Amino acid sequence: MILIYFISALLISVAIVVLRKRGIVRVLASLFILLQVLLTVYAFSHRGETDLKYFTYDHLGVLFLLLLTAVGTLSVYHGFIYFRYREAGRFCYYHAALVGLIASISGAYLANDVTVVWILVEATTLTASVLIYHEKTRTALEATWKYLFLCSTGIAFAYMGILFLSLSLKGSDLHGLSFGTLATLASSANPLYLKIAFIFVFIGYSTKMELFPMHTVGIDANSVAPSPIGALFSSALVNLGFLSIFRMYKALSGSPIYEWMNHILILSGLLSILVAGGYMLKAKYPKRMLAYSSLEMMGLVAIGIGIGGVGPYAALLLVVVHTLVKSSLFFQMGQVNRVLKTLKLDESGRYMNLNPAGALVLLLGMSAILAVPPSGLFVGEYLIFKQMVASQQWLILALVMILLCCVIYGMATRVLHLLFSGPYVQRDEWIPGRVRWTENIGQMIFLALAFLICFYQPPFLVELIRGGIAGIGG
Amino acid sequence: MLNLFITLFAITLFYFSISERFRTYSVLIAVQGILLFGLAFLELKQVNIANFIFIAAETLVFKTFVVPVLLYRIISRTGVYKVHTRAFPSFYILIFTMVGLLVSIILSNVLHAPNVDSVYLAIALFTLFTGVILIVTHKRIFSHMVGFLVIENAVFMFSLAVGSEMPILINVAILLDIFVSVLIIGVMINRVGEHYSDLESENLTRLKH
Numbered sequence: 001m002i003l004i005y006f007i008s009a010l011l012i013s014v015a016i017v018v019l020r021k022r023g024i025v026r027v028l029a030s031l032f033i034l035l036q037v038l039l040t041v042y043a044f045s046h047r048g049e050t051d052l053k054y055f056t057y058d059h060l061g062v063l064f065l066l067l068l069t070a071v072g073t074l075s076v077y078h079g080f081i082y083f084r085y086r087e088a089g090r091f092c093y094y095h096a097a098l099v100g101l102i103a104s105i106s107g108a109y110l111a112n113d114v115t116v117v118w119i120l121v122e123a124t125t126l127t128a129s130v131l132i133y134h135e136k137t138r139t140a141l142e143a144t145w146k147y148l149f150l151c152s153t154g155i156a157f158a159y160m161g162i163l164f165l166s167l168s169l170k171g172s173d174l175h176g177l178s179f180g181t182l183a184t185l186a187s188s189a190n191p192l193y194l195k196i197a198f199i200f201v202f203i204g205y206s207t208k209m210e211l212f213p214m215h216t217v218g219i220d221a222n223s224v225a226p227s228p229i230g231a232l233f234s235s236a237l238v239n240l241g242f243l244s245i246f247r248m249y250k251a252l253s254g255s256p257i258y259e260w261m262n263h264i265l266i267l268s269g270l271l272s273i274l275v276a277g278g279y280m281l282k283a284k285y286p287k288r289m290l291a292y293s294s295l296e297m298m299g300l301v302a303i304g305i306g307i308g309g310v311g312p313y314a315a316l317l318l319v320v321v322h323t324l325v326k327s328s329l330f331f332q333m334g335q336v337n338r339v340l341k342t343l344k345l346d347e348s349g350r351y352m353n354l355n356p357a358g359a360l361v362l363l364l365g366m367s368a369i370l371a372v373p374p375s376g377l378f379v380g381e382y383l384i385f386k387q388m389v390a391s392q393q394w395l396i397l398a399l400v401m402i403l404l405c406c407v408i409y410g411m412a413t414r415v416l417h418l419l420f421s422g423p424y425v426q427r428d429e430w431i432p433g434r435v436r437w438t439e440n441i442g443q444m445i446f447l448a449l450a451f452l453i454c455f456y457q458p459p460f461l462v463e464l465i466r467g468g469i470a471g472i473g474g
Numbered sequence: 475m476l477n478l479f480i481t482l483f484a485i486t487l488f489y490f491s492i493s494e495r496f497r498t499y500s501v502l503i504a505v506q507g508i509l510l511f512g513l514a515f516l517e518l519k520q521v522n523i524a525n526f527i528f529i530a531a532e533t534l535v536f537k538t539f540v541v542p543v544l545l546y547r548i549i550s551r552t553g554v555y556k557v558h559t560r561a562f563p564s565f566y567i568l569i570f571t572m573v574g575l576l577v578s579i580i581l582s583n584v585l586h587a588p589n590v591d592s593v594y595l596a597i598a599l600f601t602l603f604t605g606v607i608l609i610v611t612h613k614r615i616f617s618h619m620v621g622f623l624v625i626e627n628a629v630f631m632f633s634l635a636v637g638s639e640m641p642i643l644i645n646v647a648i649l650l651d652i653f654v655s656v657l658i659i660g661v662m663i664n665r666v667g668e669h670y671s672d673l674e675s676e677n678l679t680r681l682k683h
Contacts, residue, residue: 115647118647119646119647119650122647122650122651122654123650125654126650126653126654126657129657129661141661144661145615145661148654148657148658148661149618149619149622149658152622152654152655152658153609153622153625156622156625156626156628156629156651157625159629159647160602160628160629160632163629163632163633163636166636167585167587167589167590167636192584192585193585193587196585
């Protein structure tokens with residue numbers, strides 16, 4: 001199935017570039033989404049099976065594939081709307097790159113081999129760069145340059161990490177370095193090598209996870225890329241970074257460096273929340289603020305993994321709900337831009353009067369992302385705090401709580417200003433854009449799911465998360 | 475012979491730290507390409523002919539010829555010839571580079587890898603440090619790009635140090651690296667150089683808050 005998927009995705013991508021006509025591109029993009037759904041259904045119903053030697057439909061892969069398919073579908077739909085108001089010029093390149101990006105992310109989610117993951121993560125850098133540069137502005141160029149340069153440098157570091165892994169496993173060949181093999185051999189490997197390997201891989205993939213120390217590129221990319229792409233970056237691509245690090249962490253958790261990895265994750269998580277809290281207090285653009293919110297959330301996720309106990313379960317729950325909420329907010333940003341004709345906070349305001357349905361999405365999304373009950377994120381954060389109390393990590397608990405106050409203040413004041421206050425800076429005469437209320441349906445469904453998870457976590461979700469974290473710590 | 479190539483490679487790294495002209499950087503990248511081919515030729519024992527052609531194409535065609543030519547194009551197109559703006563004076567960069575070499579030697583001895591020649595490992599690590607030093611201590615984007623290419627060379631050298639063969643997955647990885655390098659240089663030539671003629675990274679600061 002995975003081979004058919006990759007070949008079909010490649011053919012669709014090439015056909016989009018060759019055929020170019022808007023109607024045909026729409027059909028081909030829709031066809032790709034159908035293919036994506038088929039792969040997801042197949043992966044779900046064939047859990048535990050391996051395809052093409054390098055791809056396994058394991059719990060983690062299937063969970064993230066489900067999320068990607070949901071966000072990807074909505075991303076393609078909002079992409080069609082995005083282009084309704086723009087020239088057709090780069091329509092085909094946009095969709096060809098989007099197909100390439102979703103296919104690369106899907107492959108990386110399912111890959112069971114360290115090197116294959118690396119190759120597919122590198123492929124996402126290439127396709128994502130095309131999408132970031134889409135609007136061809138100077139800021140887009142700056143973001144593309146930084147993304148391409150820093151991601152490639154980071155990924156080169158990750159590759160050094162993989163080579164160190166190979167060294168630590170006493171000459172194991174790189175073409176046999178699956179996560180399973182790694183988990184088996186890690187306990188007898190040289191801990192110093194494993195530490196170096198993990199730190200390189202962690203730094204490299206943190207470019208994708210948008211986690212300290214390499215968070216800056218992702219933030220620039222999220223704030224500059226078209227909103228449907230920002231939604232995909234801040235959810236599916238961030239999840240890819242998380243999954244790449246988490247798989248490595250899980251494989252090495254049976255080795256003597258387990259505790260050391262936990263310390264690294266907690267430290268990086270704390271620094272991520274610190275940076276996010278600081279920047280959110282002075283954010284001037286709502287998309288950039290949302291990107292910093294992803295940094296904060298990934299920081300919490302890293303801490304959740306690092307504290308152990310119920311933490312990893314809570315962290316995966318946070319990732320799931322964050323994907324639903326953050327993508328909804330980014331999709332909504334596209335509407336904000338169309339209605340207010342600006343994305344500067346100083347020039348924005350009274351969104352509730354101009355687009356009530358969209359404003360409701362923004363208000364609910366803000367409550368959900370700030371983990372206000374009944375948001376699903378509340379459950380995840382509650383479990384993480386509970387674990388911190390149980391393991392008596394008072395300092396971390398206090399620091400996280402103080403920093404989260406900054407995040408909550410920064411985001412709430414800005415979103416409420418956007419919704420209810422008048423603009424601080426008056427612009428020349430402008431006519432508000434119009435948005436159909438039906439465009440909000442997908443975002444509303446995502447938010448409803450995010451709230452539902454607070455009360456009811458479906459058995460398949462619990463099974464996928466539990467299966468995903470099984471085996472941590474050897 | 476192997477040690478000679480490794481020593482020459484280390485000398486090119488020192489030369490990076492004292493060079494004042496971008497053209498010298500391009501020449502050094504070409505020289506490193508030739509040396510990497512020599513190292514691959516001597517080091518890889520279990521390599522089939524297809525893989526060998528692939529590696530030769532990567533080192534001799536791409537690293538020695540294509541990339542330096544593209545770098546020359548950027549230099550002539552932008553008219554920026556000298557390194558000039560650095561975050562630190564040359565002397566300090568040389569000191570950093572020497573410290574990098576010292577740290578690499580110490581690390582390679584501490585690591586004491588059973589399957590890898592410690593000299594090889596030390597120089598691979600030194601190459602990585604030099605790439606990072608080039609990126610951190612220079613303000614011009616051109617130097618950053620050269621730093622990235624040096625890091626790519628470090629990765630290539632390290633893959634040679636680790637395995638006596640090059641499996642297909644590594645080749646695919648290298649192929650992707652080539653794509654990325656060309657893409658970065660392409661963006662540099664066609665777009666960044668067009669908009670930011672002085673190639674100062676300080677100009678790339680529109681994205682704030």
